[in-house]
Amino acid sequence: MEAAPSHAMPVAPPVHIAIIMDGNGRWAKARGLPRTAGHKRGAEAVRRTVEAAREMGVSYLTLYGFSSENWKRPEGEVTDLMGLLRLYLRNEVKHLHKNGIRLKVIGDRQRLGADIVRLIEDAEAKTSGNTALTLVLALSYGGRQELVDAARKLARDVAEGRLSPEAIDEDAVGARLYTTGIPDPDLIIRTSGEQRISNFLLWQGAYAELVFIETLWPEFGRAELESAIHEFHGRDRRYGAAR
Template structure:
Protein backbone atom coordinates (compact mmCIF):
# COMPACT_ATOMS: atom_id res chain seq x y z
CA UNK A 1 0.00 0.00 0.00
CA UNK A 2 1.33 3.45 -0.94
CA UNK A 3 0.56 6.18 1.54
CA UNK A 4 -0.36 9.68 0.41
CA UNK A 5 2.61 11.84 1.53
CA UNK A 6 0.16 14.41 2.87
CA UNK A 7 -1.08 11.78 5.30
CA UNK A 8 2.30 10.47 6.40
CA UNK A 9 2.94 10.54 10.17
CA UNK A 10 4.67 13.70 11.30
CA UNK A 11 7.64 11.84 12.81
CA UNK A 12 8.98 11.47 9.28
CA UNK A 13 8.16 7.80 8.74
CA UNK A 14 5.87 6.91 5.85
CA UNK A 15 4.52 3.79 7.49
CA UNK A 16 3.18 2.12 9.46
CA UNK A 17 0.37 4.38 10.51
CA UNK A 18 -1.47 2.71 13.37
CA UNK A 19 -4.79 3.99 14.71
CA UNK A 20 -6.28 2.54 17.91
CA UNK A 21 -9.88 3.32 18.85
CA UNK A 22 -11.89 2.95 22.06
CA UNK A 23 -15.42 2.65 20.72
CA UNK A 24 -17.60 4.34 23.34
CA UNK A 25 -21.15 5.67 23.44
CA UNK A 26 -23.38 2.90 22.10
CA UNK A 27 -25.62 2.93 25.16
CA UNK A 28 -25.99 6.71 25.24
CA UNK A 29 -26.76 6.75 21.52
CA UNK A 30 -29.60 4.29 22.05
CA UNK A 31 -30.91 6.00 25.20
CA UNK A 32 -31.10 9.38 23.43
CA UNK A 33 -33.39 7.74 20.86
CA UNK A 34 -35.52 5.79 23.29
CA UNK A 35 -34.10 2.52 22.01
CA UNK A 36 -32.71 -0.52 23.85
CA UNK A 37 -28.94 -0.62 24.33
CA UNK A 38 -28.76 -3.47 21.84
CA UNK A 39 -29.79 -1.04 19.11
CA UNK A 40 -26.78 1.09 19.95
CA UNK A 41 -24.48 -1.91 19.76
CA UNK A 42 -25.92 -2.90 16.38
CA UNK A 43 -25.44 0.60 15.01
CA UNK A 44 -21.95 0.53 16.47
CA UNK A 45 -21.20 -2.50 14.30
CA UNK A 46 -22.15 -0.41 11.27
CA UNK A 47 -19.64 2.21 12.42
CA UNK A 48 -16.96 -0.48 12.53
CA UNK A 49 -17.67 -1.31 8.89
CA UNK A 50 -17.49 2.37 7.88
CA UNK A 51 -14.18 2.95 9.66
CA UNK A 52 -12.60 -0.25 8.31
CA UNK A 53 -13.59 0.68 4.75
CA UNK A 54 -12.29 4.25 5.10
CA UNK A 55 -8.96 3.41 6.74
CA UNK A 56 -6.85 2.39 3.72
CA UNK A 57 -7.75 5.54 1.81
CA UNK A 58 -6.53 7.62 4.74
CA UNK A 59 -3.15 5.92 4.84
CA UNK A 60 -4.01 3.76 7.84
CA UNK A 61 -2.16 0.46 7.65
CA UNK A 62 -3.07 -0.86 11.12
CA UNK A 63 -6.39 -0.40 12.92
CA UNK A 64 -6.96 -1.73 16.44
CA UNK A 65 -10.45 -1.59 17.96
CA UNK A 66 -11.33 -2.15 21.62
CA UNK A 67 -14.32 -4.42 21.12
CA UNK A 68 -14.86 -6.07 24.52
CA UNK A 69 -12.85 -5.40 27.64
CA UNK A 70 -12.14 -7.82 30.44
CA UNK A 71 -14.25 -5.50 32.64
CA UNK A 72 -17.29 -5.78 30.35
CA UNK A 73 -18.20 -9.10 31.98
CA UNK A 74 -19.45 -6.99 34.92
CA UNK A 75 -22.34 -5.68 32.81
CA UNK A 76 -25.82 -7.23 33.12
CA UNK A 77 -25.84 -10.79 31.85
CA UNK A 78 -28.40 -9.98 29.17
CA UNK A 79 -26.28 -7.20 27.72
CA UNK A 80 -23.17 -9.38 27.74
CA UNK A 81 -25.11 -12.03 25.86
CA UNK A 82 -26.27 -9.44 23.33
CA UNK A 83 -22.70 -8.21 22.80
CA UNK A 84 -21.40 -11.71 22.24
CA UNK A 85 -24.30 -12.46 19.92
CA UNK A 86 -23.48 -9.36 17.92
CA UNK A 87 -19.86 -10.48 17.73
CA UNK A 88 -20.99 -13.81 16.30
CA UNK A 89 -23.15 -11.98 13.77
CA UNK A 90 -20.26 -9.73 12.77
CA UNK A 91 -17.92 -12.66 12.27
CA UNK A 92 -20.47 -14.60 10.24
CA UNK A 93 -21.42 -11.65 8.05
CA UNK A 94 -18.25 -9.61 7.69
CA UNK A 95 -15.40 -12.06 7.19
CA UNK A 96 -16.32 -12.45 3.52
CA UNK A 97 -16.07 -8.67 3.11
CA UNK A 98 -12.72 -8.66 4.88
CA UNK A 99 -11.48 -11.34 2.50
CA UNK A 100 -12.75 -9.39 -0.51
CA UNK A 101 -11.11 -6.15 0.69
CA UNK A 102 -7.75 -7.78 1.53
CA UNK A 103 -8.12 -7.05 5.27
CA UNK A 104 -6.24 -9.24 7.73
CA UNK A 105 -8.08 -9.82 11.01
CA UNK A 106 -6.35 -10.62 14.29
CA UNK A 107 -7.74 -11.07 17.79
CA UNK A 108 -5.92 -10.13 20.99
CA UNK A 109 -7.15 -10.94 24.48
CA UNK A 110 -8.00 -14.04 26.46
CA UNK A 111 -10.30 -16.34 24.53
CA UNK A 112 -10.75 -19.05 27.13
CA UNK A 113 -13.80 -17.36 28.66
CA UNK A 114 -15.67 -17.41 25.37
CA UNK A 115 -17.82 -20.39 24.41
CA UNK A 116 -16.18 -23.06 22.23
CA UNK A 117 -18.28 -22.10 19.20
CA UNK A 118 -17.26 -18.45 19.49
CA UNK A 119 -13.61 -19.43 19.91
CA UNK A 120 -13.93 -21.49 16.74
CA UNK A 121 -15.45 -18.55 14.86
CA UNK A 122 -12.60 -16.30 15.97
CA UNK A 123 -9.98 -18.80 14.86
CA UNK A 124 -11.70 -19.38 11.53
CA UNK A 125 -11.91 -15.61 10.83
CA UNK A 126 -8.20 -15.22 11.52
CA UNK A 127 -7.29 -18.21 9.37
CA UNK A 128 -9.41 -17.09 6.42
CA UNK A 129 -7.82 -13.64 6.36
CA UNK A 130 -4.27 -14.56 7.41
CA UNK A 131 -2.79 -14.22 3.92
CA UNK A 132 -4.31 -10.80 3.26
CA UNK A 133 -1.81 -7.99 2.81
CA UNK A 134 -3.93 -4.85 3.11
CA UNK A 135 -5.25 -3.25 6.28
CA UNK A 136 -4.29 -5.06 9.48
CA UNK A 137 -7.43 -5.05 11.63
CA UNK A 138 -7.02 -6.11 15.26
CA UNK A 139 -9.97 -6.63 17.60
CA UNK A 140 -9.24 -6.56 21.33
CA UNK A 141 -11.70 -8.99 22.93
CA UNK A 142 -11.76 -9.89 26.61
CA UNK A 143 -8.68 -7.71 26.75
CA UNK A 144 -7.17 -5.69 29.59
CA UNK A 145 -3.76 -4.02 29.42
CA UNK A 146 -2.85 -4.70 33.05
CA UNK A 147 -3.61 -8.39 32.63
CA UNK A 148 -1.53 -8.40 29.45
CA UNK A 149 1.38 -6.93 31.44
CA UNK A 150 0.95 -9.51 34.21
CA UNK A 151 0.96 -12.32 31.66
CA UNK A 152 4.05 -10.84 30.02
CA UNK A 153 5.90 -10.65 33.33
CA UNK A 154 5.04 -14.29 34.00
CA UNK A 155 6.31 -15.31 30.56
CA UNK A 156 9.61 -13.52 31.08
CA UNK A 157 9.94 -14.83 34.65
CA UNK A 158 9.52 -18.42 33.43
CA UNK A 159 12.17 -17.85 30.77
CA UNK A 160 14.57 -16.53 33.42
CA UNK A 161 13.82 -19.44 35.78
CA UNK A 162 14.47 -21.92 32.98
CA UNK A 163 17.77 -20.29 32.15
CA UNK A 164 16.64 -19.18 28.70
CA UNK A 165 16.81 -15.47 29.48
CA UNK A 166 19.37 -13.37 31.33
CA UNK A 167 17.46 -10.87 33.52
CA UNK A 168 20.13 -8.27 32.81
CA UNK A 169 19.34 -8.61 29.10
CA UNK A 170 15.69 -7.61 29.54
CA UNK A 171 15.02 -4.26 27.89
CA UNK A 172 12.05 -2.48 26.33
CA UNK A 173 12.35 -4.53 23.16
CA UNK A 174 12.24 -7.75 25.20
CA UNK A 175 9.04 -6.68 26.93
CA UNK A 176 7.44 -5.48 23.69
CA UNK A 177 8.34 -8.78 22.08
CA UNK A 178 6.43 -10.71 24.75
CA UNK A 179 3.21 -8.70 24.50
CA UNK A 180 0.11 -9.80 22.59
CA UNK A 181 0.93 -7.08 20.07
CA UNK A 182 4.52 -8.25 19.54
CA UNK A 183 4.12 -8.24 15.74
CA UNK A 184 2.30 -4.89 15.54
CA UNK A 185 3.74 -1.38 15.53
CA UNK A 186 2.84 0.80 18.50
CA UNK A 187 -0.21 3.01 17.89
CA UNK A 188 0.53 6.45 16.49
CA UNK A 189 -2.80 7.79 17.71
CA UNK A 190 -5.54 6.74 20.12
CA UNK A 191 -9.08 7.91 19.45
CA UNK A 192 -11.80 7.65 22.08
CA UNK A 193 -15.34 8.53 21.11
CA UNK A 194 -18.29 9.90 23.13
CA UNK A 195 -16.34 12.69 24.87
CA UNK A 196 -14.91 10.54 27.66
CA UNK A 197 -11.25 11.32 28.35
CA UNK A 198 -9.58 8.21 29.72
CA UNK A 199 -7.74 5.23 28.26
CA UNK A 200 -9.63 2.51 30.17
CA UNK A 201 -6.89 -0.10 30.51
CA UNK A 202 -6.23 -0.26 26.77
CA UNK A 203 -2.74 -0.84 25.30
CA UNK A 204 -1.05 0.95 28.21
CA UNK A 205 2.50 -0.10 27.30
CA UNK A 206 2.02 0.39 23.58
CA UNK A 207 0.57 3.90 23.87
CA UNK A 208 3.62 5.45 25.51
CA UNK A 209 4.02 7.97 22.67
CA UNK A 210 0.60 7.87 21.04
CA UNK A 211 -1.24 11.09 20.34
CA UNK A 212 -4.62 11.19 22.12
CA UNK A 213 -7.78 12.39 20.41
CA UNK A 214 -11.05 12.56 22.35
CA UNK A 215 -13.98 12.89 19.98
CA UNK A 216 -17.39 14.09 21.26
CA UNK A 217 -19.11 11.91 18.66
CA UNK A 218 -20.87 8.81 19.99
CA UNK A 219 -19.47 5.67 18.40
CA UNK A 220 -22.60 4.72 16.38
CA UNK A 221 -22.33 8.12 14.63
CA UNK A 222 -18.59 7.77 13.99
CA UNK A 223 -17.76 7.09 10.35
CA UNK A 224 -15.13 7.56 7.68
CA UNK A 225 -15.61 11.32 7.72
CA UNK A 226 -15.00 11.47 11.47
CA UNK A 227 -11.94 9.27 11.08
CA UNK A 228 -10.60 11.59 8.37
CA UNK A 229 -11.04 14.55 10.74
CA UNK A 230 -9.10 12.71 13.45
CA UNK A 231 -6.34 11.86 10.99
CA UNK A 232 -6.11 15.51 9.98
CA UNK A 233 -5.88 16.51 13.66
CA UNK A 234 -3.08 14.01 14.13
CA UNK A 235 -1.20 15.22 11.07
CA UNK A 236 -1.26 18.78 12.38
CA UNK A 237 0.55 17.76 15.57
CA UNK A 238 4.30 17.74 16.03
CA UNK A 239 5.60 14.54 17.58
CA UNK A 240 8.87 14.98 19.44
CA UNK A 241 9.14 11.65 21.34
CA UNK A 242 10.81 13.45 24.24
CA UNK A 243 13.12 15.52 22.05
CA UNK A 244 13.06 19.21 21.14
Protein backbone atom coordinates in the same frame (compact mmCIF):
# COMPACT_ATOMS: atom_id res chain seq x y z
CA MET B 1 -13.78 18.76 17.71
CA GLU B 2 -15.53 19.45 14.42
CA ALA B 3 -15.01 17.13 11.48
CA ALA B 4 -12.60 18.55 8.92
CA PRO B 5 -13.67 18.50 5.28
CA SER B 6 -12.47 15.49 3.27
CA HIS B 7 -10.09 17.49 1.14
CA ALA B 8 -8.27 18.63 4.31
CA MET B 9 -7.08 15.10 5.11
CA PRO B 10 -3.29 14.77 4.88
CA VAL B 11 -2.09 12.45 2.14
CA ALA B 12 -0.27 10.04 4.47
CA PRO B 13 -2.29 8.66 7.40
CA PRO B 14 -0.65 7.32 10.56
CA VAL B 15 0.61 3.76 10.21
CA HIS B 16 -1.41 2.50 13.19
CA ILE B 17 -4.65 3.98 14.50
CA ALA B 18 -6.38 2.61 17.59
CA ILE B 19 -9.93 3.51 18.58
CA ILE B 20 -11.81 3.23 21.87
CA MET B 21 -15.35 2.80 20.58
CA ASP B 22 -17.55 4.49 23.20
CA GLY B 23 -21.11 5.76 23.30
CA ASN B 24 -23.34 2.96 22.02
CA GLY B 25 -25.46 2.97 25.17
CA ARG B 26 -25.82 6.74 25.27
CA TRP B 27 -26.75 6.81 21.58
CA ALA B 28 -29.54 4.29 22.24
CA LYS B 29 -30.74 5.98 25.44
CA ALA B 30 -31.03 9.36 23.71
CA ARG B 31 -33.41 7.73 21.22
CA GLY B 32 -35.41 5.73 23.74
CA LEU B 33 -33.99 2.47 22.38
CA PRO B 34 -32.52 -0.54 24.19
CA ARG B 35 -28.74 -0.68 24.53
CA THR B 36 -28.70 -3.56 22.07
CA ALA B 37 -29.84 -1.18 19.34
CA GLY B 38 -26.83 1.00 20.06
CA HIS B 39 -24.49 -1.96 19.82
CA LYS B 40 -26.01 -2.96 16.48
CA ARG B 41 -25.52 0.54 15.12
CA GLY B 42 -22.02 0.45 16.54
CA ALA B 43 -21.30 -2.66 14.48
CA GLU B 44 -22.30 -0.69 11.37
CA ALA B 45 -19.83 2.02 12.38
CA VAL B 46 -17.12 -0.64 12.59
CA ARG B 47 -17.68 -1.60 8.96
CA ARG B 48 -17.67 2.06 7.83
CA THR B 49 -14.48 2.80 9.74
CA VAL B 50 -12.64 -0.30 8.56
CA GLU B 51 -13.51 0.48 4.95
CA ALA B 52 -12.44 4.11 5.34
CA ALA B 53 -9.15 3.15 7.00
CA ARG B 54 -8.35 0.72 4.19
CA GLU B 55 -9.19 3.29 1.51
CA MET B 56 -6.99 5.89 3.24
CA GLY B 57 -4.00 3.56 3.37
CA VAL B 58 -3.88 2.93 7.13
CA SER B 59 -1.76 -0.18 7.76
CA TYR B 60 -3.08 -1.16 11.20
CA LEU B 61 -6.43 -0.40 12.82
CA THR B 62 -7.06 -1.59 16.38
CA LEU B 63 -10.61 -1.43 17.76
CA TYR B 64 -11.38 -1.82 21.47
CA GLY B 65 -14.40 -4.06 21.09
CA PHE B 66 -14.91 -5.60 24.53
CA SER B 67 -12.80 -4.92 27.61
CA SER B 68 -12.02 -7.28 30.45
CA GLU B 69 -14.14 -4.97 32.64
CA ASN B 70 -17.14 -5.33 30.29
CA TRP B 71 -17.76 -8.79 31.72
CA LYS B 72 -19.19 -6.97 34.75
CA ARG B 73 -22.10 -5.59 32.70
CA PRO B 74 -25.60 -7.10 33.10
CA GLU B 75 -25.72 -10.70 31.90
CA GLY B 76 -28.30 -9.94 29.23
CA GLU B 77 -26.17 -7.19 27.70
CA VAL B 78 -23.08 -9.41 27.67
CA THR B 79 -25.10 -12.17 25.99
CA ASP B 80 -26.30 -9.71 23.33
CA LEU B 81 -22.75 -8.46 22.75
CA MET B 82 -21.44 -12.00 22.33
CA GLY B 83 -24.26 -12.66 19.87
CA LEU B 84 -23.26 -9.62 17.84
CA LEU B 85 -19.66 -10.78 17.92
CA ARG B 86 -20.68 -14.16 16.53
CA LEU B 87 -22.64 -12.47 13.75
CA TYR B 88 -19.72 -10.20 12.91
CA LEU B 89 -17.26 -13.08 12.73
CA ARG B 90 -19.63 -15.15 10.59
CA ASN B 91 -20.80 -12.42 8.24
CA GLU B 92 -17.86 -10.03 7.90
CA VAL B 93 -14.91 -12.34 7.36
CA LYS B 94 -15.74 -12.89 3.68
CA HIS B 95 -15.96 -9.13 3.24
CA LEU B 96 -12.65 -8.58 5.04
CA HIS B 97 -10.93 -11.29 3.01
CA LYS B 98 -12.31 -9.97 -0.29
CA ASN B 99 -10.84 -6.55 0.53
CA GLY B 100 -7.41 -7.88 1.51
CA ILE B 101 -7.85 -7.24 5.24
CA ARG B 102 -6.09 -9.42 7.78
CA LEU B 103 -7.90 -10.02 11.08
CA LYS B 104 -6.09 -10.47 14.38
CA VAL B 105 -7.77 -10.74 17.79
CA ILE B 106 -6.01 -9.86 21.05
CA GLY B 107 -7.21 -10.47 24.59
CA ASP B 108 -8.10 -13.30 26.96
CA ARG B 109 -9.81 -15.93 24.81
CA GLN B 110 -10.35 -18.25 27.78
CA ARG B 111 -13.40 -16.23 28.81
CA LEU B 112 -14.97 -16.36 25.35
CA GLY B 113 -17.29 -19.17 24.25
CA ALA B 114 -15.62 -22.14 22.54
CA ASP B 115 -17.59 -21.48 19.35
CA ILE B 116 -16.42 -17.86 19.31
CA VAL B 117 -12.81 -18.94 19.74
CA ARG B 118 -13.20 -21.31 16.78
CA LEU B 119 -14.67 -18.52 14.66
CA ILE B 120 -11.75 -16.27 15.62
CA GLU B 121 -9.18 -18.92 14.77
CA ASP B 122 -10.83 -19.67 11.43
CA ALA B 123 -11.03 -15.97 10.57
CA GLU B 124 -7.39 -15.34 11.49
CA ALA B 125 -6.25 -18.34 9.44
CA LYS B 126 -8.35 -17.41 6.40
CA THR B 127 -7.12 -13.80 6.30
CA SER B 128 -3.53 -14.38 7.44
CA GLY B 129 -1.99 -13.65 4.05
CA ASN B 130 -3.82 -10.36 3.43
CA THR B 131 -1.82 -7.13 3.34
CA ALA B 132 -4.15 -4.21 2.58
CA LEU B 133 -4.89 -3.56 6.27
CA THR B 134 -4.48 -5.42 9.54
CA LEU B 135 -7.62 -5.13 11.66
CA VAL B 136 -6.91 -5.87 15.31
CA LEU B 137 -9.96 -6.51 17.50
CA ALA B 138 -9.33 -6.22 21.25
CA LEU B 139 -11.81 -8.63 22.83
CA SER B 140 -11.92 -9.53 26.52
CA TYR B 141 -8.87 -7.29 26.61
CA GLY B 142 -7.24 -5.43 29.48
CA GLY B 143 -3.92 -3.60 29.31
CA ARG B 144 -2.91 -4.45 32.87
CA GLN B 145 -3.68 -8.14 32.37
CA GLU B 146 -1.62 -8.08 29.18
CA LEU B 147 1.36 -6.77 31.18
CA VAL B 148 0.79 -9.41 33.87
CA ASP B 149 0.79 -12.12 31.21
CA ALA B 150 4.00 -10.72 29.70
CA ALA B 151 5.63 -10.69 33.15
CA ARG B 152 4.66 -14.33 33.67
CA LYS B 153 6.19 -15.30 30.32
CA LEU B 154 9.40 -13.48 31.24
CA ALA B 155 9.47 -15.19 34.64
CA ARG B 156 9.03 -18.62 33.05
CA ASP B 157 11.75 -17.93 30.50
CA VAL B 158 14.16 -16.88 33.25
CA ALA B 159 13.25 -19.82 35.49
CA GLU B 160 13.76 -22.29 32.63
CA GLY B 161 17.08 -20.77 31.61
CA ARG B 162 16.00 -19.32 28.26
CA LEU B 163 16.57 -15.73 29.36
CA SER B 164 18.83 -13.98 31.84
CA PRO B 165 17.39 -11.24 34.06
CA GLU B 166 19.94 -8.81 32.62
CA ALA B 167 18.57 -9.44 29.13
CA ILE B 168 15.11 -8.15 30.05
CA ASP B 169 14.59 -4.85 28.25
CA GLU B 170 11.78 -3.07 26.43
CA ASP B 171 12.16 -5.31 23.39
CA ALA B 172 11.90 -8.41 25.58
CA VAL B 173 8.68 -7.13 27.12
CA GLY B 174 7.25 -6.07 23.77
CA ALA B 175 7.92 -9.49 22.28
CA ARG B 176 5.68 -11.07 24.94
CA LEU B 177 2.70 -8.75 24.54
CA TYR B 178 -0.45 -9.73 22.65
CA THR B 179 0.57 -7.25 19.94
CA THR B 180 4.00 -8.68 19.17
CA GLY B 181 4.86 -7.99 15.55
CA ILE B 182 2.50 -5.01 15.36
CA PRO B 183 3.90 -1.45 15.56
CA ASP B 184 2.77 0.73 18.44
CA PRO B 185 -0.21 3.00 17.68
CA ASP B 186 0.59 6.48 16.43
CA LEU B 187 -2.90 7.77 17.18
CA ILE B 188 -5.50 6.70 19.75
CA ILE B 189 -9.03 8.05 19.26
CA ARG B 190 -11.80 7.89 21.83
CA THR B 191 -15.37 8.73 20.93
CA SER B 192 -18.25 10.07 23.09
CA GLY B 193 -16.33 12.87 24.81
CA GLU B 194 -14.78 10.76 27.57
CA GLN B 195 -11.11 11.58 28.11
CA ARG B 196 -9.37 8.49 29.47
CA ILE B 197 -7.77 5.39 27.95
CA SER B 198 -9.60 2.83 30.11
CA ASN B 199 -6.90 0.16 30.38
CA PHE B 200 -6.27 0.13 26.62
CA LEU B 201 -2.80 -0.48 25.14
CA LEU B 202 -1.06 0.83 28.25
CA TRP B 203 2.43 -0.15 27.10
CA GLN B 204 1.97 0.34 23.38
CA GLY B 205 0.32 3.75 23.67
CA ALA B 206 3.18 5.37 25.62
CA TYR B 207 3.87 7.91 22.85
CA ALA B 208 0.62 7.81 20.92
CA GLU B 209 -1.19 11.05 20.19
CA LEU B 210 -4.59 11.10 21.89
CA VAL B 211 -7.64 12.60 20.21
CA PHE B 212 -10.95 12.77 22.08
CA ILE B 213 -14.08 13.55 20.10
CA GLU B 214 -17.68 14.21 21.14
CA THR B 215 -19.23 11.99 18.46
CA LEU B 216 -20.87 8.85 19.81
CA TRP B 217 -19.51 5.68 18.24
CA PRO B 218 -22.67 4.72 16.25
CA GLU B 219 -22.32 8.05 14.38
CA PHE B 220 -18.60 7.70 13.71
CA GLY B 221 -17.48 7.44 10.10
CA ARG B 222 -15.01 8.59 7.50
CA ALA B 223 -15.40 12.31 8.22
CA GLU B 224 -14.60 11.85 11.92
CA LEU B 225 -11.64 9.62 11.10
CA GLU B 226 -10.29 12.17 8.66
CA SER B 227 -10.72 14.92 11.25
CA ALA B 228 -8.76 12.97 13.86
CA ILE B 229 -5.98 12.28 11.33
CA HIS B 230 -5.95 15.99 10.44
CA GLU B 231 -5.49 16.85 14.13
CA PHE B 232 -2.78 14.19 14.45
CA HIS B 233 -0.76 15.81 11.68
CA GLY B 234 -0.94 19.13 13.50
CA ARG B 235 0.81 17.71 16.56
CA ASP B 236 4.53 18.07 17.30
CA ARG B 237 5.72 14.55 18.14
CA ARG B 238 9.02 14.77 20.06
CA TYR B 239 9.05 11.46 21.98
CA GLY B 240 10.37 13.20 25.08
CA ALA B 241 13.05 15.23 23.29
CA ALA B 242 13.40 18.99 23.76
CA ARG B 243 12.14 21.38 21.15
